Amino acid sequence: MKLKVVIRKTGEDEAVVALEGEVTIYTVQKLREAFLARMKGTCDLKLDLSRVSKIDTAGYQFLLAVKREYLSAGGCVSYADAGGEVQRILDLYGTAIC
Amino acid sequence: MSSRKKYDIKKARETFFAESAEMLGSMEACLLNIEKDFNDMDSINALFRAVHTIKGSSGMFNLGEIERFTHIIENILDGIRNGIGVIDGTLISILLECHDYIKLLLETFEREESAVLSSDLINARDDLTSRLNRYDPAGSPPVSPLRAGSGGRPEPSENSPDGLHVSSDHWHISLRFGKDVFRNGLDPQSFITYLGGKGQIINIAAIADALPCLADMDPESCYLGFEIAYQGAVDKRAIEDVFEFMKDDCELRILPPQSGIGEYVNLINNLNEPPMRIGDILMKVGSLTEGELRVALARQAALSGGGPGTEAQPLLGRIMVEDKMVHKPVLDAALEKQAALLKAEEHRCRSIRIDSEKLDELINIVGELVITGAAVKQASESCGESTLLQSVLTMSRLVEDVRDKIMNIRMVQIGDTFTRFERIVRDLSRETGKEVDFIINGGDTELDKTLIEKITDPILHLIRNSLDHGIDEPDERERRGKPRRGSLRLNAYHETGSVVIEVADDGSGLDRDGIYGKAVELGYIQPDQAISDNELFQLIFEPGFSTARKVTNISGRGVGMDVVKRNIEALRGSVILESGEGAGTTVRIHMPLTLAIIDGFMVQVRGSYYVIPLDMVREVFEITGDELAGREGANIINLRGEVLPFMRLCEFFGANEEAPGTEFVVVVEYARKRAGLLVEALIGEFQTVIKPLGRLFSGLQWVSGATILGTGDVALILDVPRLIQSGRLAQTGAA
Numbered sequence: 001m002k003l004k005v006v007i008r009k010t011g012e013d014e015a016v017v018a019l020e021g022e023v024t025i026y027t028v029q030k031l032r033e034a035f036l037a038r039m040k041g042t043c044d045l046k047l048d049l050s051r052v053s054k055i056d057t058a059g060y061q062f063l064l065a066v067k068r069e070y071l072s073a074g075g076c077v078s079y080a081d082a083g084g085e086v087q088r089i090l091d092l093y094g095t096a097i098c
Numbered sequence: 099m100s101s102r103k104k105y106d107i108k109k110a111r112e113t114f115f116a117e118s119a120e121m122l123g124s125m126e127a128c129l130l131n132i133e134k135d136f137n138d139m140d141s142i143n144a145l146f147r148a149v150h151t152i153k154g155s156s157g158m159f160n161l162g163e164i165e166r167f168t169h170i171i172e173n174i175l176d177g178i179r180n181g182i183g184v185i186d187g188t189l190i191s192i193l194l195e196c197h198d199y200i201k202l203l204l205e206t207f208e209r210e211e212s213a214v215l216s217s218d219l220i221n222a223r224d225d226l227t228s229r230l231n232r233y234d235p236a237g238s239p240p241v242s243p244l245r246a247g248s249g250g251r252p253e254p255s256e257n258s259p260d261g262l263h264v265s266s267d268h269w270h271i272s273l274r275f276g277k278d279v280f281r282n283g284l285d286p287q288s289f290i291t292y293l294g295g296k297g298q299i300i301n302i303a304a305i306a307d308a309l310p311c312l313a314d315m316d317p318e319s320c321y322l323g324f325e326i327a328y329q330g331a332v333d334k335r336a337i338e339d340v341f342e343f344m345k346d347d348c349e350l351r352i353l354p355p356q357s358g359i360g361e362y363v364n365l366i367n368n369l370n371e372p373p374m375r376i377g378d379i380l381m382k383v384g385s386l387t388e389g390e391l392r393v394a395l396a397r398q399a400a401l402s403g404g405g406p407g408t409e410a411q412p413l414l415g416r417i418m419v420e421d422k423m424v425h426k427p428v429l430d431a432a433l434e435k436q437a438a439l440l441k442a443e444e445h446r447c448r449s450i451r452i453d454s455e456k457l458d459e460l461i462n463i464v465g466e467l468v469i470t471g472a473a474v475k476q477a478s479e480s481c482g483e484s485t486l487l488q489s490v491l492t493m494s495r496l497v498e499d500v501r502d503k504i505m506n507i508r509m510v511q512i513g514d515t516f517t518r519f520e521r522i523v524r525d526l527s528r529e530t531g532k533e534v535d536f537i538i539n540g541g542d543t544e545l546d547k548t549l550i551e552k553i554t555d556p557i558l559h560l561i562r563n564s565l566d567h568g569i570d571e572p573d574e575r576e577r578r579g580k581p582r583r584g585s586l587r588l589n590a591y592h593e594t595g596s597v598v599i600e601v602a603d604d605g606s607g608l609d610r611d612g613i614y615g616k617a618v619e620l621g622y623i624q625p626d627q628a629i630s631d632n633e634l635f636q637l638i639f640e641p642g643f644s645t646a647r648k649v650t651n652i653s654g655r656g657v658g659m660d661v662v663k664r665n666i667e668a669l670r671g672s673v674i675l676e677s678g679e680g681a682g683t684t685v686r687i688h689m690p691l692t693l694a695i696i697d698g699f700m701v702q703v704r705g706s707y708y709v710i711p712l713d714m715v716r717e718v719f720e721i722t723g724d725e726l727a728g729r730e731g732a733n734i735i736n737l738r739g740e741v742l743p744f745m746r747l748c749e750f751f752g753a754n755e756e757a758p759g760t761e762f763v764v765v766v767e768y769a770r771k772r773a774g775l776l777v778e779a780l781i782g783e784f785q786t787v788i789k790p791l792g793r794l795f796s797g798l799q800w801v802s803g804a805t806i807l808g809t810g811d812v813a814l815i816l817d818v819p820r821l822i823q824s825g826r827l828a829q830t831g832a833a
Contacts (some may be wrong), residue, residue, distance in 0.1 A: 025280045028317035035312060057287045058280045062317050064306045072311075092290060093304050093324070 003027040005034045010046075013075070015039065018048035023059030031062060043075030049086045060089050114155050115208045116451070121148040122204070123518070125197050130520050133190045142185070146175040152200065154339040157292070163215065164203050167223060171196055174233045183233060192229050194521070199226055263356045266327070268300055270385040271337060272351040272365060274323040279347040281318055286344070290324070293340045297330015301383035307371050323369075325376075327383040353385070362386060363398045373398055454547075457507060464504050465787040469806055471497040472785060476808035498785065508548075512590050512599070513541025515550050519561055523586060526565045533572050533583040534565065540590035545597050549689060552669055553599070556662040560601040560685050561586065563658070568605030568683050578680065580604070593688070596671075596768065596819075602684040608635055608677040616643065635675045639663040670802065672769050672819060688769040690819065698786035698805070700813060701764060702779035703747045707813035709786050709805060714818045716765040716772065718780060723760070726776075735763070735774060744774030745821075750800070768819045775816075788815060800824065 003021040010016050017039075023031065039045075045066070052059075067077045079086070128145035132138050153168035171193065177183035199222050206213045215223070271293075275286060293299065305323035309315065328337075334352050341350050351368065353361050362380065366373045377395050380386040386394065471494055478490040516538045527534040545553075569575075569584035576582055589600040610631065617623045617637050637643055641660040666673050671689040690711075698709035721735070735742050744763060763774040788803040795801070802817035 025318055032312060032315065032317045056285045057322065058317060058320070061306070061309065061320065061322050064304065065309050065312055065315055068306065068309065069312050089287060092287065092294070094302050
């Protein structure tokens with residue numbers, strides 16, 4: 001709806017996912033579907049969050065879920081350019097002890 | 099989508115203002131109760147709850163101004179509840195002023211979300227704050243809500259039998275959210291940010307253990323929890339208040355600074371995550387040291403029956419522990435909180451808020467249903483099928499029930515409105531130095547809600563009048579041989595199709611000569627005209643008519659009574675004034691039970707149908723042409739020895755045909771006056787949906803509306819109150 005998801009494979013086991021717009025309760029369902037449909041087998045994930053204009057706790061929870069999913073599959077997750085909004089929620093909640 | 103969210107907030111704001119207004123109402127009522135009895139603990143507690151609720155919810159809506167102000171009051175009340183402070187008359191007066199001030203604030207912020215306080219408001223605030231501070235048990239700095247008795251620190255917990263306390267100097271807050279918290283439009287983010295604004299979040303750990311893998315996850319559900327180490331000059335309630343708004347959607351556990359280890363053991367036991375994991379987190383956020391954690395875990399393990407260091411808990415063991423905990427003495431605050439919650443819950447069960455528009459729609463539809471029902475009934479009667487008739491009869495009864503119930507929804511007891519006047523009487527009698535007992539009767543009389551709203555101002559005006567002109571100063575009363583305390587009665591009761599509201603005082607009564615002189619002066623009557631007291635007194639409802647020798651700021655300017663009368667007549671009501679010199683004045687307002695649907699009594703005149711509201715019909719009798727003969731000019735009949743003025747509806751509506759031999763007299767009564775209406779045929783009871791007449795017919799004086807019959811014919815509804823009060827019947831002497 002108000003979220004654009006751009007998934008770019010950058011290597012065999014590597015992908016960059018750029019999110020643009022709102023990562024909120026209204027968009028997480030769509031985001032999850034996008035991940036489930038297109039991210040099979042990818043182990044290293046780079047999340048570009050620089051153009052996230054808004055994020056709420058549901059969005060934060062989703063990022064946590066993604067991070068845990070990839071970590072448990074043996075990959076790694078890095079946040080490239082957490083934009084102001086994302087940084088704010090990460091500052092508030094801290095990165096979870098996963 | 100974001101617009102939906104905004105809408106939600108707007109809704110919530112509306113609810114907030116509506117609820118705050120209610121809370122203010124109860125605040126005022128409580129204060130007035132306490133004024134009568136300083137030991138009325140129920141009222142003091144209710145007062146505290148009202149203020150507390152306003153404070154809590156205004157915080158949620160970022161109305162810091164209100165929050166800070168109510169906080170001061172809350173402190174004082176808390177002190178009184180705990181026996182530290184005392185309540186006295188001066189404090190009550192101040193608190194009543196505070197009530198007015200909060201009301202102003204709420205109105206200001208309701209009009210404009212980000213309103214800036216005017217200098218008047220700021221002055222009022224500073225004045226009230228400084229007067230309040232004298233009563234504050236905690237002394238000045240307004241933001242130090244710690245109870246005076248506890249020496250500035252929450253008492254050590256009762257849950258640590260060995261007195262072992264943790265060393266950490268901050269609060270520990272444990273939060274677990276319900277699954278639907280996001281769907282309910284709540285974002286924990288804003289609450290935690292708000293919490294952070296009131297103090298300092300030292301550490302926070304998000305607990306995502308319950309989070310399933312992506313494939314199984316419903317991202318709109320919440321799986322999160324937080325453990326927070328928090329520092330701030332707050333008390334437990336203040337923290338609870340932060341989460342007040344989402345209390346249905348989260349589990350909140352608060353441990354005060356330097357709690358007993360036992361409390362942490364309880365916390366570990368109550369959370370769903372494995373003890374080691376929780377312990378780990380508690381240590382990481384800094385609420386427990388490593389040593390304390392070891393003690394806590396060991397004790398926890400001992401409690402649940404496992405050996406030290408057991409990681410996975412046998413489920414049964416935990417349940418047992420939790421069982422045991424239920425019986426442990428619970429903290430006072432928790433009990434109180436529970437009681438308050440229960441009360442709020444009860445209240446929510448008792449009443450729901452509905453948009454009045456929805457109700458109006460429903461009433462319209464029921465109106466159509468009644469009309470259609472009448473048509474079906476008529477059709478079934480003409481076809482004569484007995485089973486059909488049976489069903490139609492049952493249906494009619496049900497429709498009638500539905501109609502009554504619907505109309506009842508709009509009915510509100512007038513008592514709440516009446517008690518509102520108590521404050522005004524109190525203030526005015528102080529201002530004027532008079533002693534007045536305010537007595538309310540019939541507060542449970544029900545009246546349509548819109549009517550009640552519209553009638554409040556006129557009643558208020560009458561009360562002011564009574565206090566200002568009616569009741570004299572105590573000394574003056576004594577001289578006249580009356581008790582020093584005057585009495586002002588507000589009565590409400592039902593009377594033939596109308597609700598009567600009486601404002602009666604036992605004051606000096608109206609000054610007949612003064613009014614007479616004024617009436618002559620203004621040209622309403624001739625200098626030597628004879629006029630009955632009643633007729634004379636009605637003149638004070640004329641515009642510009644005032645005999646008050648002194649104009650006070652309360653009343654006496656000669657505007658008002660005419661407005662009262664106009665307002666009441668606009669509602670199809672009437673107002674009558676009775677007074678005896680030295681014996682007091684009674685003003686009686688008759689209000690029709692004006693509803694969109696009424697029980698009507700249908701009559702026929704020269705082939706046209708008319709409906710008379712059934713509850714104004716007293717009796718019906720037959721009369722022959724002979725009996726009427728020779729009375730053409732007089733229009734009066736003898737009804738069991740009483741004079742009954744009557745009118746021929748056929749003449750009235752301009753039909754000139756020859757009257758039949760036998761006619762019927764329908765005796766109607768309104769506002770204690772009776773009259774007979776001469777009609778040709780009685781049709782019977784009829785459920786009537788009042789359809790207003792268009793503007794084209796606004797000149798019709800004695801018709802209040804029209805209705806559609808089952809056959810599609812139109813019947814006019816007679817405006818009995820107007821008919822009775824009209825000159826035509828009055829001059830033939832109804833009094």
